[in-house]
Amino acid sequence: MRFTFCPLFSGSSGNALYMGAGDTRILIDAGLSGRTVSDALNSIGVLPETLSGILVTHEHSDHVKGVGILSRKYHLPIYANARTWAAMEKQVGAVAPSLRREFETGESFFIGDLSVMPFSVPHDAADPVGYRVYFGACSAATATDMGYFSKTALDALSGVDILVLESNHDIDMLRENEHYTAALKSRILGRHGHLSNEACAEALWLLYRTGVRHAVLGHLSHENNTPELAMRTVCEAMQAHGLRVGLDISVDMAWRDHVGGIYELG
Numbered sequence: 001m002r003f004t005f006c007p008l009f010s011g012s013s014g015n016a017l018y019m020g021a022g023d024t025r026i027l028i029d030a031g032l033s034g035r036t037v038s039d040a041l042n043s044i045g046v047l048p049e050t051l052s053g054i055l056v057t058h059e060h061s062d063h064v065k066g067v068g069i070l071s072r073k074y075h076l077p078i079y080a081n082a083r084t085w086a087a088m089e090k091q092v093g094a095v096a097p098s099l100r101r102e103f104e105t106g107e108s109f110f111i112g113d114l115s116v117m118p119f120s121v122p123h124d125a126a127d128p129v130g131y132r133v134y135f136g137a138c139s140a141a142t143a144t145d146m147g148y149f150s151k152t153a154l155d156a157l158s159g160v161d162i163l164v165l166e167s168n169h170d171i172d173m174l175r176e177n178e179h180y181t182a183a184l185k186s187r188i189l190g191r192h193g194h195l196s197n198e199a200c201a202e203a204l205w206l207l208y209r210t211g212v213r214h215a216v217l218g219h220l221s222h223e224n225n226t227p228e229l230a231m232r233t234v235c236e237a238m239q240a241h242g243l244r245v246g247l248d249i250s251v252d253m254a255w256r257d258h259v260g261g262i263y264e265l266g
């Protein structure tokens with residue numbers, strides 16, 4: 001049995017990540033319309049009604065927009081910590097008590113054959129988390145929506161086989177963006193905002209030293225970044241550390257507007 005990992009959509013306009021092994025299939029976030037997420041799942045051969053549940057990282061709409069609709073339509077359990085439940089209640093709408101699952105950040109739990117470890121990330125939401133998911137000896141993770149790369153995140157992600165890592169913005173593009181207010185800029189650049197391309201590169205170097213060899217850049221800003229710029233910044237930083245990108249470490253992209261690569265682990 002193999003462990004499948006597929007970033008369906010990633011970016012400030014909406015996030016959804018698929019992971020599955022055998023009969024256990026999960027979605028981490030559903031920040032686009034229910035229809036868009038269903039279509040994306042179908043496109044990789046996963047019927048939405050066969051999902052085991054939807055895990056929520058935090059209550060921002062680019063992560064929860066389709067959660068309630070998908071849960072009601074396909075009777076899918078929703079997993080979130082208590083403060084995220086309270087914060088997302090309005091956006092998600094009515095959820096049957098039988099579909100409501102609550103976990104403690106930092107405590108792992110099982111969904112079928114997958115073991116899930118939610119870990120805290122620094123972001124301006126009620127109790128935001130990243131997830132590391134284990135299937136046997138393999139693991140995959142998502143770590144986006146982070147103002148900085150914390151020690152908690154580094155420990156939680158140590159040696160993970162593959163992860164989506166936030167590469168949100170180019171600092172100069174953000175600073176020069178005339179459509180953003182000063183307040184919004186300082187929110188994004190702050191300790192509870194988003195990880196820049198440069199900070200992503202530093203995080204990936206720290207992760208490389210723990211054994212990480214596959215990263216997928218994600219949660220790119222549509223206005224303050226481009227996939228080419230994010231990729232170039234991270235790859236040049238890896239090369240500056242003496243790594244050969246593609247040999248010592250692989251760096252891929254999770255896309256804002258189309259389904260990304262399908263990765264098979266194990």
Ligand SMILES: [Zn+2]
Pocket residue numbers: 011012015060062063145219
């Ligand atoms: Zn987000």
Ligand SMILES: [Zn+2]
Pocket residue numbers: 058060123125145
């Ligand atoms: Zn967010």
